[in-house]
Amino acid sequence: MEIKLNDRMANVELVSRQGRFATLIVDGKTYTIDMVETEKGIYSLLLNGLSYNVEVVEGQEAKSFKVNTYLYSYDIQIIDAEAKYRNRNNASVFANEKNIIAPMPGKVVKILVQDGQAVEPGQTLLIISAMKMDSEYKAKTSGTVKHILVKEGDKVDSKQVLILID
């Protein structure tokens, strides 16, 4: 099984599991852990006597998790066949670096371009307001506005595609 942690792709294999004890191999290293769920989504994990508290929270997408340890937070994704398939399909829209995608929720205050318009890198395409702050979204490269998918006054979600650019 492949598991993605931030930018690292790790190979994980469950060797055995008996009650609270599990043996796993992560990228060639073998670990035997004693892991119990203490509250919903919160685990106490003992590894060679070291005590870790790990919180596993469902992420935005299926099979993705936000994992908190005392010191660090990670984005983790389980990459199974289904995820691979889905990523391939999503890839087309998200992989096009030119497209404008909202990184955060907000409200469209102003759209400064029209369908078919040629844009230059750095040109402001639209303004989104959230929490009393206006953010300008700029073209990353030169291109032509293919399709504007939102209108002024619309509320947008995180990762929503706003403008398609060719």
Place this chain on the structure above:
Amino acid sequence: MNLKLPNVMIHKVLVANRGEIAIRVMRSCREMNIRSVAVFSEADRKSLHVRYADEAYCIGPAPSAESYLNMDKIIEVALETGVDAIHPGYGFLSENAEFARKCIEAGIIFIGPSPEAIALMGDKITARKTMIAAGVPVVPGTTNKITTEDEALKIVDEIGLPVMIKASAGGGGKGMRLVHQKEDVKSALGMARSEALSAFGDDSVYIEKYIESPHHIEFQIFGDQLGNVVHLFERECSVQRRHQKVVEETPSPNITPEIRAEMGAYAVRAAKAVGYYGAGTIEFIMDDESHYYFLEMNTRLQVEHPITERVVGIDLVKLQIKIAEGLALPFQQDGLRQFGHAIECRIYAEDPYQNFIPSPGKILHISEPLGLGIRHDGYVYSGYEIPIEYDPLISKLIVWGQSRQEAITRMRRALLAYKITGITTSIPFLKRIMESPVFIKGNYNTHFIENNLPFLLSTDSCDEICEDVAIMAAYIHYLDQLKAQSNHIANKTASSPWKDFGRIVSIKGANIY
């Protein structure tokens, strides 16, 4: 100036605000056996202040202008619910003289200073004039509004470059222009005036000498309606980003006891000059040679008031209410002490690693830090969706320690234990501030964040084991989820009508026959 009779008892308070400050005010009300009334916009039905209050009323749509800034609607609710007083919190209507006046005219106590004091201090040129007359040091510059380039150049010749051109009605960095070169004076003046006009409806601007590497140090003052004024010491607020405070601490590591006493005395003098009562803050700007100047007065409770409460040991909201009732200050200056050290970190819903872009959204899970010396003033809970319409401040973490060093290590511990998932917050950035050698040393100024950005944005890498621990926990969690799902499905498919029938009988008993 004061229309009220002394010693009116306040039994019920409307809090004209939202978020953490509304709850903070209601907490003190509850301890004083005062009923609290919340008002809320349509975006805030699920907000914690609505749930915490004894009563709650909707005052309009999400945009602030149609709800939290709607004076007539708020006063209407106040009259209908029969409150004795309105607490404005900070922001929104807290420094609006017209609102304070409307409250008084409606026969409701405004928990704050007189409308006259708000208006006077709200106009920066008038405030400067008043302070000069009272003998309080102000930043060298003009006392009258500047309209022509000639007037501006004359001042520049007198005080020297660089200068700041500022809007008289200003605040929050709007209508402000820094000028380094003489030839830029004209265009900067024009831009500051037009910005001031569009932001505040008033193009009055003035010129001040620009203080290089300034420290922002403010003094908490308190006055009663009998003319007594004391100060409750300072707060060091130099950790700022775009004029927005990020971390505050008290005592300031940048002033000596002598300078503290001097500045405190000036702060009291400044407040007395305008017949001030209630809670207020005198902001000073201080250069590297410890020259300090009056900058402005905030005529309200500050966001960062808890650090003062912690070291002085006084509930400032309770004191505000008692002063509003007409009572005298229950202590004198020589009865006040700073005990230990307090630090506040403001937790914002923003992404420090994406140029601090706001990050509203749904809170999936929150675990708050606990333990000795920790206070958490917040308003979000698991499952709460932070609206996009309002301020990104989600909570304030306040720690106390016997020494500054203990307070810093305690803050670091608290920030590590503070987990909010679902949205991105400034917690890791704040933790980095607590680790910064410049902050730890203490002689930082308002350029601290911009000068230390690479350090503050870097994350310390962990050894592989903690990554692997996270991976294993996530994997086993995922496997257990899968198992639970398949068990669920298996149970469903395995059911037969006879089994179901038997189950119903056993639950409901035989009387279904």
